Amino acid sequence: VKEITGAPQTYLLDTSNDDVRLSVAFGDGQSGDSDVELDGVLLASGSLRDLMLGSNKQLKAAKSTIIVRSLVDHTNDNTNHLSVVYDLKGGDAPARIVVTSTFDKGPSASIKQVIKFS
Amino acid sequence: LAYKLEGRKVPRIPIAVMLSTFLTTVAGALTASSAAAQIPGPTIQDLKTPDSPGFVLLGVSPSAVERPSTPKALGVSLLSAVTSGDNLLPSDYAVTVAPYWLVGHPDLHATQYYDPDAAQSLRQTFAISFASAKSTVKGAADTASSTDFSLGFRAALLEGHGSEQIRSLNRQLSAYRIGRLALIRARDRVPDVQSTLISSDAGLKYLTDTIDEEFKKRIEADDREKNNAQKMEDVAAQGDLLAQIRAMWAAKADSVVDVLPAMLTALAELSSAHPPADGQNIDLLKKAAAEGPTRIAARVNDVSTTLLTTLESDAGGTVTKVAGEDHLRRGMMLSFAGAFASRVPASGVGDTELLRWGFWATPSYRLDKPLIDVIGVVRYIDRPDSIGTNLFDFGARIAHQVGSFVYSGEYVQRIEGKVGTSHPTSERLDVNVEYKIGDELYLTASFGRNFVGEPGPSESKGGLVSILGVNIGLGQKQTVTVQ
16 A cells, blocks of 8 residues: 655634634545544544534644545546545635545555644 | 443443444454455456457457447557468557546546546547557558558547446445554554553553543442442443453553554543543553553554555455446447548558548447446448448447456448449448456457458458457556656
């Protein structure tokens, strides 16, 4: 299994009580699942869509960090490409993080992405 | 231990809930592994004939009616026509490139890929192919010493949809992934857990204290309810659970590998939630804390890695099944293809002549079960006057796939002639068999009667089609990487 670590990212928050949400999607027609840990506590595992992480105020006060682990399977063998798309919204502005790679060590790839809140 | 923990009704205990949750996750992953290993039926793979549009136009394809398929980023086809050659060495070659798959598409989700709209279908199926074949069809130059080349394309406006089995397999894969993610989390926490154990000999004390505290609430509730039977059961459960945990820690890592990942994960979560405090020491736990952390952490890592390897192996087989099933889209499909062909005679490239060009549509429908294709074709082929009249083909093919074997029959009617001229007709009637003999290697053979003027031993009356071919796809084995 190929293990990929995305470059650490920072998501800017405001001071409101608005919810911050995360979606994780997989491109190139491949299949995947993810889990999310917020400050070391597992929040969710599986298909993540609009997952509520907490309010801007909470995340900012705690200087929170999320770790998103994803596994992608090479189910579309017409291409060797894979991509993981992280969409964050609810903070200062929507943000998208895209990690791309290729399958070259077996039929799966593991991707770890760290996102800090500031 | 997992059974006993659950049997003693410990779900009311937070630490046990964490343990149980983790164990359930791991057990679920293992169950998924077991379930996947029991999938009935044959493995359906992406069987296909070497059916480059160039081969079809040059008349050397094993079938005049192509089965629909999604192109790989790069594929190579080799054909050997036993009726026209002295040996089985391939005489005809084709290279197919699907430009869409050469680059990444982060916005293409699996659901969109499996059930594409018309625009997406065109994008993901468009392929360009270049074919070379030993000259066989009628041309101005001598066929014996010439080579024919063809450049063609194919794209599907409708590409059907994924099968029921592919949905089922994808659900299994999702279960595998969730189990594997749990193991990766446990493995990633090994350094934290080790650090916690080393830095705090009271870590395990908190484990037992928490159990005591929770059982105390339980027993108090039993007293209020005057449920002596339940109280006795709870007291026994508390004693058993504490004894088991102490025994495990006393016995060090080797005898507790089955529950350590869960226990250490739970311990780490407890420790982060409740900072350790000085206080009562429990000899057994102190001993384990002093002697065990490094060994225990190593064992957790080993166990997680071993389980991961097992799950990855099982998941890999399912991934292959999904990919194979994906090449057999179900439902209505409609593809278009076109090509032109030229002949390069032995006298040189300067004497190259246009042989023919053509355009055709292939509507088809594939049943989910049994795996039967009903395929039609309407084709127009234009030829220079010096070579012959234009051709109009229409016909159908029915193919049935059973495991790794496909057999089919086809009938295509050909009408020749331009406006104002006579319209002689001829037919192609053949049966075709295909068999997958290895990864990305297919054997195909056709037998029957070909059109007049097409490859075969008796061109004037229509020849016997007899072709052996192999098809080699290069997309699956990670050979194409575009950065």
